[in-house]
Amino acid sequence: MRRVDLSDAECPIARGAGELGDWWSLLILRDALDGIRRFDEFAADLPISPAMLTRRLRTLVDSGLLERRRYSEHPQRFEYVLTPRGRAAQVVVVALLAWGNDQLPPQERAVVLADRDTGREVEPVLVDAVTGTPLKDIRLAAVPGPAASEAMLDRFTTLNARRARRRRDRGAA
Amino acid sequence: MRRVDLSDAECPIARGAGELGDWWSLLILRDALDGIRRFDEFAADLPISPAMLTRRLRTLVDSGLLERRRYSEHPQRFEYVLTPRGRAAQVVVVALLAWGNDQLPPQERAVVLADRDTGREVEPVLVDAVTGTPLKDIRLAAVPGPAASEAMLDRFTTLNARRARRRRDRGAA
DNA sequence: AGCAGTGACTACCATGATGATAGGCACGGC
DNA sequence: GCCGTGCCTATCATCATGGTAGTCACTGCT
Known part of the structure; x- marks a missing residue:
């Protein structure tokens, strides 16, 4: 399958x-x-x-x-x-x-x-x-754990950057 | 799909x-x-x-x-x-x-x-x-709710009969 | 001995879902 | 006028799905 x-x-x-x-x-x-x-x-x-x-x-x-x-x-x-x-x-x-x-x-x-x-x-x-x-x-978020790889950390960095950008955009609008 | x-x-x-x-x-x-x-x-x-x-x-x-x-x-x-x-x-x-x-x-x-x-x-x-x-x-069991149909009730009857039979078999063995 | 019945599958096959690649299209910027 | 970006759609080989029918090893009845 x-x-x-x-x-x-x-x-x-x-x-x-x-x-x-x-x-x-x-x-x-x-x-x-x-x-x-x-x-x-x-x-x-x-x-x-x-x-x-x-x-x-x-x-x-x-x-x-x-x-x-x-x-x-x-x-x-x-x-x-x-x-x-x-x-x-x-x-x-x-x-x-x-x-x-x-x-x-x-x-x-x-x-x-x-x-x-x-x-x-x-x-x-x-x-x-x-x-x-x-x-x-609770406002829940998935976060990297102790065993997170580099790639996983990158993923969360990207996610956070996006969240921050959206917050800014909403603030500016 | x-x-x-x-x-x-x-x-x-x-x-x-x-x-x-x-x-x-x-x-x-x-x-x-x-x-x-x-x-x-x-x-x-x-x-x-x-x-x-x-x-x-x-x-x-x-x-x-x-x-x-x-x-x-x-x-x-x-x-x-x-x-x-x-x-x-x-x-x-x-x-x-x-x-x-x-x-x-x-x-x-x-x-x-x-x-x-x-x-x-x-x-x-x-x-x-x-x-x-x-x-x-907790020993959990699914049971029929208020909106259960006939077919659903039958299903649970069968399940319970099977459980009872297995209990008996284990008891007898 | 012969035969139906049960439990647990396997073979086979048409059809449909998947996944890869390539392309389309509307726009905006140079 | 052309390139890049964002968001898809088209096409197609291949694989998975689901249905039907058959198998195989017994058991128990007659």
Whole structure:
């Protein structure tokens, strides 16, 4: 599928987009998080052709999000279970859900999240881990981290220059 | 691009995957959130061909994430700025970043988030808006919401039956 | 022994998306 | 009148997608 390779991109968003940035992968991940494991279970839940499903499962296994595990010896049967990395990708799936639900009044939501133990509905928000402030209330900016390369630093220099120029232009106008 | 149409899917994850589920859209969105607006700015920042960029910008405008705005009359010049819905999609981009950074020790991160006003680093986590509990500490389940259709209810019935069966099997083994 | 059924695929193929290159077009400045 | 800039569009080979049909290794029923 990939014509452009993002797997070794420096930016984590680009890498993430490379791994999760196609709808079948996201949908399969959603199903896996819902407890679906077997080929025919995925096939029954998604409007996907078997050929496509085989391909997608393989790429997800290759990128370490799913593990192909034999659950029966005779005949050989396999199931696909989430790896820790795959389970961690729940943030992304939940973010997608939150984004979709945010635009709907509560009565119009077809899917919501709940605590499996207490049954109480859960409403996901992104906050800063340190202060607890919702990220919506912060003017957020991506900045270079400790491991940023020269090219990455240049990119941010350019971005900042552009921001400053636009501020000036608005001020002058 | 779409061979399967997810735009009117009931599940918000599927709808979201339909709109953001390809890597160029995610990357363009990232750039837009970084303040990039113009065709050639996008083109300079991404290894994308002009034809592809035109197509992607158009689909993002069509799905209401970007707005094509004229900023110069003579000659006509356009820029692409985020709509409110597009800005809201920041959750997804930030989740992608958080997922990628989570797997790296802090010194190896090339991009991090910061508060633009205070300059302090921000570490994004998903929590429940009501209790403030991090979602990682909750056994989460998707459940049908008020607007769930018959088909959606059936899907969850099947999922629950499967979960119960597996619990029994494990108990019996 | 024969046969339908299940689970998990693979082969094949038409069609459509992608990405590269090249070109267009409207203007402004020299 | 010509060059450069900004923003695209045209064309086209190649690759990915999605649909249909078939395979293969069993199991269990008759």
